[in-house]
Amino acid sequence: MNPANKMEQLSAYMSGKGLKSTSQRDYIADTFFRTNTHISLEELLGKVRRKHKGIGYATVYRTMKLLSESGLALSRQFGDGQTRYENLPADGHHDHIICIKCSKIAEFHNPKIEALQSEAAKKLGYTVVNHKMELYGYCADCAVKDREA
Amino acid sequence: MNPANKMEQLSAYMSGKGLKSTSQRDYIADTFFRTNTHISLEELLGKVRRKHKGIGYATVYRTMKLLSESGLALSRQFGDGQTRYENLPADGHHDHIICIKCSKIAEFHNPKIEALQSEAAKKLGYTVVNHKMELYGYCADCAVKDREA
DNA sequence: ATTGAAAATGAATATTATTATCATTAGAGA
């Protein structure tokens, strides 16, 4: 789904609930729909303010909550204390590996794993549509510090 | 792995780092190892204080962080703003596949996938301690209903 | 185009979970 389609879907969701379209909301949503990564409110606010300087934190916060509720954004917690929002499909998904010491996140994508997932699911009678996979461990830096300690 | 084994493993982890065993720490860890669910600090503190009234929040907090770092607890965020800790089941862990229609959950375990996870992590400089994997799709029943619709 | 009720905004404040500080206490090897 491209950004324009998402805007349409959002509009439908809002009118179905008696919510109003505003320039701020539209601009925040559009900006978000053009991102690929899991973006924090902080980061999104930065992007948004490059064009619309007056937009407040609360508005970004509220808009993302709205997108999350409408199913157009996926809110995720990686354990670093910040909620991040993931824009759906876009250019294909990725999985995450998270350092349990410093919370640094790396991304990867592995088709072989996905093939095995489908296979495992099939044995149980399921058909996989989507998945979420997070690995936890030590990043290179923290592994080194650990050895030194 | 049973609670006693976990205590041993924790002990090994601590002595390897010059950390000390204390009655509070041991009791918190033992209490946690006997849980099945995703427990919050709040809840764990409650449990712990039923026997050891003086134990402070900070100690529970620090102990769980320690368990998390040692790989004996998995911290999870479900989006309600509270970190919860998951005790790794005695009979080995499993992953989940969830039906997006009826929410039925099946469990599976696949060593081949885990090998590929470690491999993928290694390429990024990470060492995997544990993981979380959830597949979403249609169970056999719902796939049928879907075709009928 | 005008109006007015309902909703949204943004600045500021409140709330809550997490983390750090620090004086004191306790563990463990010599």
Place this chain on the structure above:
DNA sequence: TCTCTAATGATAATAATATTCATTTTCAAT
């Protein structure tokens, strides 16, 4: 036992999230 180091627990600091409220904006009905 002594001594060094880490742990504890009370409290304070931090940071993310949530709420409040006066003002502004939207939008449907006129």
